[in-house]
Amino acid sequence: MKVVLLGTAAGGGFPQWNCACALCAAARDGKLPARTQECVAVSGNSRDWWLLNASPDIRTQLTTTPALAPGPGPRDTPVRGVLLTDAEADHVMGLTVLRGGAGLKLYAAPPVLAALAPLRAMLDRYAPWEWADSLTEGGFVLVGGLVVSAHPVGSKAPKYVAGPVVDAGWVTAYRIEDLASGGVLVYAPCLGGWTPALDELLATATCALLDGTFYASDEMGTAVRAPVGQAAMGHLPVSGARGSLAALARHPGPRRIYTHLNNTNPLLDPASDAFARVAGTGVEVLPDGAEFVV
Numbered sequence: 001m002k003v004v005l006l007g008t009a010a011g012g013g014f015p016q017w018n019c020a021c022a023l024c025a026a027a028r029d030g031k032l033p034a035r036t037q038e039c040v041a042v043s044g045n046s047r048d049w050w051l052l053n054a055s056p057d058i059r060t061q062l063t064t065t066p067a068l069a070p071g072p073g074p075r076d077t078p079v080r081g082v083l084l085t086d087a088e089a090d091h092v093m094g095l096t097v098l099r100g101g102a103g104l105k106l107y108a109a110p111p112v113l114a115a116l117a118p119l120r121a122m123l124d125r126y127a128p129w130e131w132a133d134s135l136t137e138g139g140f141v142l143v144g145g146l147v148v149s150a151h152p153v154g155s156k157a158p159k160y161v162a163g164p165v166v167d168a169g170w171v172t173a174y175r176i177e178d179l180a181s182g183g184v185l186v187y188a189p190c191l192g193g194w195t196p197a198l199d200e201l202l203a204t205a206t207c208a209l210l211d212g213t214f215y216a217s218d219e220m221g222t223a224v225r226a227p228v229g230q231a232a233m234g235h236l237p238v239s240g241a242r243g244s245l246a247a248l249a250r251h252p253g254p255r256r257i258y259t260h261l262n263n264t265n266p267l268l269d270p271a272s273d274a275f276a277r278v279a280g281t282g283v284e285v286l287p288d289g290a291e292f293v294v
Contacts, residue, residue, distance in 0.1 A: 001042055001043065001044050001146065001176065001178035001181065001183050001185060001293065001294045002042065002043045002044075002046055002067070002291065002292075002293055002294075003040065003041070003042050003185060003207070003209075003291065003292055003293070003294055004040065004041040004042075004065055004067065004068075004289070004290070004291045005040055005209075005257075005259065005286055005287075005288060005289065005290045005291075006036070006039040006040060006041055006051075006055070006057075006058075006061035006062075006065060006288065006289075007035065007036035007037045007038050007039045007055050007057055007061055007288055008035050008036075008038055008259045008260070008261060008285075008286065008287065008288050008290075009035035009036060009037050009038060009260070009261055009262075009263070009288075010037070010038065010090065010213050010260050010261060010262040010263070011037060011088065011089065011090030012037070012090070012263060013034070013035060013036055013037050013057065013263075014027055014032075014034055014035040014261065014263045014268060015027040015028050015034065015263060016263040019263055021263065021264060023263060023264065023265075023266070023268050023269060024263055026269070027268075032268060032269060033287055033288070034288075035261065035268070035287070035288050036055065036057035036060060036061055036288055037055035037056055037057045037090050038053060038055060038090070038091070038189050038259055038260040039051060039052065039053050039054065039055040039057070039058060039061055039091075039094065040052040040053070040187065040209065040259075041065065041067070041068060041079075042146065042176060042185065043067070043078075043144050043146075044142070044144035044145035044146040044178050044179070044180065045144045045145055046067070047078060047144065048078060048080050048142075048143045048144035049067065049068055049078045049079050049080060049144075050079075050080055050081055050082070050083060050142055050144070050146070051079060051081070051082045051083070051094075052082075052083050052085070052174065052187050053082070053083070053084060053085055053091040053092075053094075053189070054082050054084070054091065054092060054093070054094030054095045054097075054098060055090055055091065055093070055094045056089075056090060056093040056094055056097075057094070058094030058097050058098065059094075059097050061288075062079070064289070065289070075102070077101060079098070079101065079104070080103075080104065080105065080142070080143050080144070081104045081105035081106055081107070081129075081130075081142075082095065082098070082104065082105075082106050082107070083106075083107045083108075083134065083148065083150075083174055084106065084107065084108040084109075084112055084134070085171060085172050085173065085174065085187070085188070085189060085190055086112060086154075086156075086158070086170060086171045086172070086190055087108070087111070087112040087115045087116060087157070087158050087161070087170070088158050088190070089158065089160070092116060092119070095119065095123060096119070096122075096123070098123075099122075099123050099126040099127070100126040100127050101127060101129075102127045103127075103129075104127075104129045104130075105129065105130040105131075105132060106129055106130070106131050106132065107132050107133075107134040107140070107148075107150070108131070108132075108133075108134050109133070109134050109135050109150065109152070109169040109170065109172050110133055110135065110167075110169055111157070111167045111169050111170050112169075112170065113131055113133065115157070115158070115160075115161050134148075134150035134172060134174075135150050135152070135169060135172065139175075145178060145179045145180055146176050146177065146178060146179070147176070147177045147179060148174055148175065148176050148177075149174070149175045150172040150173070150174055150175075151172060151173045151174075151175065151197060151201060152168045152169050152171070152172055153171050153172060153173045153188055153190070153191055153192060153193075153195070153197070153198065154170060154171030154190060154191060154192030154193070154234060155167060155168050155170050155171065155192060156170055156171055156190070156192055156234035157170050171190050171191075171192060171234070173186060173187060173188035173191075173198070173201065174186070174187045174188075175201055175204070175205075178294065181294075182206075183206040183207070183293075183294035184204055184205050184206045184207070184294070185205070185206065185207050185208075185209065185294045186201045186202060186205040186207070186208040186209070186210075186254075187208075187209045188201075188208070188209070188210050188211060189209065189210070189211050189259050189260040190211050190213075190234065190235060190260065191210065191211040191235065191236040191244065192234055192235075192236065193236055194236060194242070194244060194247045198247070199247075199250065199251070202248075202250075202251040202254060203251070205251075205253075205254040206254055206255065206294050207254055207255040207256075207257070207292075207294045208248075208251075208254050208255070208256050208257065209257050209259050210244060210248075210256065210257070210258055210259070211235055211236060211244065211258075211259075211260055212238055212244075212258025212259055212260060212261050212265065212267060212285065213235035213237075213260050213261065213262045213265070214235055214237045214238065214262055214264070214265060215237060215238045215239055215265050215266050215267055215274050216237050216238075216239050216240070217237045217240060217243075219237070219262070219264045219265065220262075220264060235260075235262075238258065238267070238274075238278065239274070239277075245277075245278060245281060245283065248281070248283055249281065252282065255284070255292075255294075256282065256283045256284065257283070257284045257285070257286055258278070258283060258284070258285050259286075261285070267285050268285075270285075
């Protein structure tokens, strides 16, 4: 299975347009690499590609990735569809850029599909897409030889959703297995907490792309501070006794990579103590455009 990290930043990208923090200033000065909003492409045969989330930066991400270039026909594309982990704006707004793409298939959990009903109606007027339940029992098979199962990992609904929003299926992780190689990718860019189910997923993984939004639970300041080891704004922090890095120490086997980095996260700076600590455990922070095989 080929994997391309199209984008690795949290919502707003890096540098964030309205932020003058030291990290964003360094990125504007060219001292740190800029990052687009989180999105991944995977393929089991190097011909049929599936997007994991669809960021607002998807046009730039697609046009700068040779494997995703259109052709040979005027409107042919190797993109077959999208697997959504949640309904957050930074993961779904790229769908509007993909409008008119004939024959695409979209997978998402039931509450996400319901929240996107108005957007779905608009998109289907350009070209009908197939919308499917990602939590279907037994998983599903993607064109290109990939077998996928979705697993609930959070209950955080996006702010634009009104009314009762308590549902364990709002945020999911994906387990993607390549039938040919046996490689397994676990993709979880949004984690509300660490559960035994995540331990089970990582026990079978060859590679894990995990939520690295915040390094510390108080990173965004006192207004959104969460208890140590708890999810700030729906994201489990990296550090702390109950953070994701401590949990990952139980799983030294798979390749482990942090993604969805917020503009406040010191992991954006390779010279930071935080970056050195994470790298010292064998966990990686990769740039936009990184490609690898699972």
